[in-house]
Amino acid sequence: MDNGLNNSRNDFEIFQQLINGEKLDYLDSAATAQRPVSVLKAVSDFYRHDNANVHRSINTLSSRATDSYEAARDKVAGFIHAVDSQSIVFTRSTTESLNLVARSFGDLVVTAGDEILVSEMEHHSNLIPWQQLAQRKQAKLVYIGLQADGELNMTDLKRKLTSRTKIVAIAQVSNVLGTINPIKEIARLAHEQGAYMVVDGAQAAPHFAVDVQDLDADFYAFSGHKMLAPAGIGVLYGKKALLDQMSPVQFGGEMIDHVDEQSATWAAAPLKFEAGTPNIGGAIGLAAAIDYLQALGMDKIEAYEQDLMAIVLKGLSQIDGLTIYGPLDAAKHASVLAFNLGKLHAHDVATALDLQGIEVRAGDHCAQPLMHYLGISAAVRASFYFYNTRDDVDRLISGLQRTKEFFSNAAR
Amino acid sequence: MQLDKLNLLYRQLILENAAHPQHYGHLANSSYHLMLPNPTCGDTINVEMVFQAEKVAEIAFTGQGCTISQASASMMTSVLLGQNLVDAKKLIASFSRLIMGEPISDQENQALGDAAVLASVAEFPTRIRCATLAWHAADNLLDQYLEKKHE
Numbered sequence: 001m002d003n004g005l006n007n008s009r010n011d012f013e014i015f016q017q018l019i020n021g022e023k024l025d026y027l028d029s030a031a032t033a034q035r036p037v038s039v040l041k042a043v044s045d046f047y048r049h050d051n052a053n054v055h056r057s058i059n060t061l062s063s064r065a066t067d068s069y070e071a072a073r074d075k076v077a078g079f080i081h082a083v084d085s086q087s088i089v090f091t092r093s094t095t096e097s098l099n100l101v102a103r104s105f106g107d108l109v110v111t112a113g114d115e116i117l118v119s120e121m122e123h124h125s126n127l128i129p130w131q132q133l134a135q136r137k138q139a140k141l142v143y144i145g146l147q148a149d150g151e152l153n154m155t156d157l158k159r160k161l162t163s164r165t166k167i168v169a170i171a172q173v174s175n176v177l178g179t180i181n182p183i184k185e186i187a188r189l190a191h192e193q194g195a196y197m198v199v200d201g202a203q204a205a206p207h208f209a210v211d212v213q214d215l216d217a218d219f220y221a222f223s224g225h226k227m228l229a230p231a232g233i234g235v236l237y238g239k240k241a242l243l244d245q246m247s248p249v250q251f252g253g254e255m256i257d258h259v260d261e262q263s264a265t266w267a268a269a270p271l272k273f274e275a276g277t278p279n280i281g282g283a284i285g286l287a288a289a290i291d292y293l294q295a296l297g298m299d300k301i302e303a304y305e306q307d308l309m310a311i312v313l314k315g316l317s318q319i320d321g322l323t324i325y326g327p328l329d330a331a332k333h334a335s336v337l338a339f340n341l342g343k344l345h346a347h348d349v350a351t352a353l354d355l356q357g358i359e360v361r362a363g364d365h366c367a368q369p370l371m372h373y374l375g376i377s378a379a380v381r382a383s384f385y386f387y388n389t390r391d392d393v394d395r396l397i398s399g400l401q402r403t404k405e406f407f408s409n410a411a412r
Numbered sequence: 413m414q415l416d417k418l419n420l421l422y423r424q425l426i427l428e429n430a431a432h433p434q435h436y437g438h439l440a441n442s443s444y445h446l447m448l449p450n451p452t453c454g455d456t457i458n459v460e461m462v463f464q465a466e467k468v469a470e471i472a473f474t475g476q477g478c479t480i481s482q483a484s485a486s487m488m489t490s491v492l493l494g495q496n497l498v499d500a501k502k503l504i505a506s507f508s509r510l511i512m513g514e515p516i517s518d519q520e521n522q523a524l525g526d527a528a529v530l531a532s533v534a535e536f537p538t539r540i541r542c543a544t545l546a547w548h549a550a551d552n553l554l555d556q557y558l559e560k561k562h563e
Contacts, residue, residue, distance in 0.1 A: 020417075345478035347453050348422075351539060355417050364454035371454060377476050378453045406415055407422075 004387040005296055005304045011036040012387055022357025025392045025399075030175055030203060030336045030383030031361055032225045035285075039228050042288035043281045054280055055254055055271070069280050072287035073270075079290045080201075080220060081211040082237055089236040089243070089270040090278050094202040095125040097221035097236035098169075100273060101198055102129035104246040105219070105238075106167065109196065112138040114166040117195070119144040119152055119181070120373045121174040124366045126200040130169055139166070146373065150177040150326035158189065165195040172204035176365045176381065177326030178309075178336035180204075187216045196242075202226055206293075206385070207335055208302040212237050224282060228289035233282030236273075243269035250275040301386045305335040308384050308393055312337060315397035319404065325374055335384040338365070341400060344407055346378040352403040353380075358396055420532045421539070422479060429526070430479040435472045435489035442470070444553040450481065450545050457485055459549035463557050468492050468500055473546055480530075480539050485546035487527040492550060497558065499523075504551045510534070511543050 003009045012034045015024055026034060046068065052061035054069045070085070077085040091097045106129075110116065116130045120143050134141040142160050145153045152170075161168065168190040172183050187197040196218040204210060206227035212220045217237070224233035238246075248255055248266055255275040257265040266272040293301065310330035316322055321342035327333045341349050346362035353360050361381045364371045371377060382396055442460035449456045455477040462470035471493050473485045488507075492500050506520040507527060513534035521528050533543045 345453075345455075347455075347478040347480070347539070347542060351421065351536060352415065352418055354538070355415060363452055368454060377455055402415055406418055 002389050002391055004389055005300060008036075008296065009387045009389065011038065011292075013037060015387070019357040019359065020355050025356075025358040025388075025395050027358060027360050027382040027384065027388065027392065027396060029206075029385040029388075030226070030381065032231065033206060033228050033385055034387065035228055035230070036289075036292055038292055039230070039285050039288045043230060043285040046281050046284045051280075053277055065280055068284050068287075069278070072283040075287040075290050076235055079210075079294070080205065080235075080237055081213055083213060084240055086268070086270060087238055087240045087243060089238065089273045090283055091221075091234040091236050091273075092232055092279070093125075093225075093234040094200060094221045094223040095234075097219075097234050098126055098198070098200060099129045100236055100249060101219045101221070101238070102133045103249045104273075105196070105242060106130070106133040107136070108246060110134075110137045110139050110166045113164070114139040115142050115160075115162070115164045116140070117142050117144060117157075117160060117165050117168045117170075117190075119170050120146050121150075121152070121177055121179060121370050122169070122171055122367065123175050123200065123202070124368070125202075126169055126171055126198075127369065130167070140164075143369075144170075146177075146179075149328065150174070150179050151332065152179065152181050152186075154182070154185075157186065161189055161193055161195065163193055165190070165193055167196050167198060169198040169200070171200040171202070172210075173201075173207070173334040173336065174326070174370075175203050175336060176338045176367050176370055176379065178333040178338070179326055180332060180334050183215050183217065187218075191216065203334060203336060207305060209298040218242055224286040224289065227286075228292060229286035230279075230282045233279045233286050235286075238269075240269065243273075246273075248272045248275065252276050254278075296386060304386055305384055306330050308388060308390070309333050309335060309337070311390065312382070312384075312393045312396065315393070316400070319397070319400055321404070322400065325379060336381065337383070338379040338381045340376065340379055341404055344403075346380045348407070349380045349400070349403055352406060353396070353399050356395070356399045356402070358399050360396075421536055423529050423532065425526055425529050426479065426483040429483035429486040433473075433482055433486035435486070435493070436474065437472050438474060439470050439472045442472070444556055446549045446552050446556075447475075448545055448549045448552075450477070450541055452541065453478070455481060455542075455545075457481060457546045457549060459485070459546055459553060461550070461553050461557075463497075467494060467496050469494075471550070473549075477545075478539075478542050480533060480542040481545050484527070484530055484543040487525070487530065488546050488550060491523075491525055491527050497554060500554055501551070504547050504554075507547055508544065511540055 052065040054066040198219040201222040205222040220237040225231040252275040325338045350362035445460040447458040457475040
């Protein structure tokens, strides 16, 4: 276990360096994951040998680039078990994917007096697009509360999910609490009321197998950079019938069918949502990332991370005065863990950990409503991936103990 | 052990100011106040000032924040209290250079009093914003006052 799942740590050049004189203990994969050599090589090979624009020219290079780009789309479809590659839209990020749904689909189906249901644990990217939609349409944004342990309050959800609800938008995994939400059940309940299910999968898709058909999600958004791919490539899965009804929100090259001087018609989905030259290298990197993850096995990644989470939950719960936000049961807790150490400010804790080579995030984690809900202004967040080791986790626990001692001695 | 370096950042004077901040609270008749957020952590610092006879007659702050931001705000209130407007602007400029790791004269260093101890923050680039937040707020309030005077 000490070199990551299947010794995967060796595949990441970045881990060969020291941070502040200590071995790099990277616990910020929820912000962005590291990239293995195979992904970097796939991107570099593309630019060195096959670079051309896609869906454009009748030449050999362009044909190769187009084939690779569309093969990446097929790979993504397989990765999340979509029926059809044509239901995969390449975007810039989860944020752009969710904005596209809110703007294009939201404007299509939401009218004044309708309700949009979100939870108190949403990342701003699965919140502000809906807040804006509600403002545009005089609709109401309704929040589902949480239980004391950081799980979604399903009773509250059932009460608030009514025939007025048009869209339910919820993260599959909270980027702060690590809570895994029961999307399949929520989607069923939403569909019973005639509402559509939008899933923010940014913290889920990198960590366990996702089956959009089994979940019956109408839309599912995630980012490449949290799952080993370069930054700047994201995915929006949408049911084909819904994508077909939707209008583009950006216009220009690649997305058109026929253009007259005064009007134009659009290409079929997904291309109608991909105006301009797309992030071809990013898509190819994402395909390589999926190859890497599938070789390891998503189920093995999930089990490995759950073992790490069990160790860290146990270790941290033994530190006096440390508050953990989110479920204490490792089986209910994906690989994100937020906490505060006594009255110490999250930034002070993060600096103390940084000096020990332990890279965590501190702040509001783009979830200010959740911070208000928890009654805090900031928290420390440690997040794990399959390349983290038992040693990384042990160092976090001992690093926090040392941090606590330092500040309690200093405070005398 | 790398935590030794923590002593450099969290000096006794800094910890004491954070634990027992000076001029913490609201002023009864503050004519100028400004709340500034630190976007990386969501913390906010609110600075209030009263000007009389071209001097900082009263100053106070409130807000929740990390050790560095609280200590820096506390030290700033002591440094700026009673200063005339020109000197207050100069002190803020000196502090700004100090915290960015730029050299300042011994005279400037002395004028900053306890706040000079925050020089070590320059070695922790991720924390510079924590240390400068309150000073930015004060600088902004001085500018507001000076602009109003010109009107």
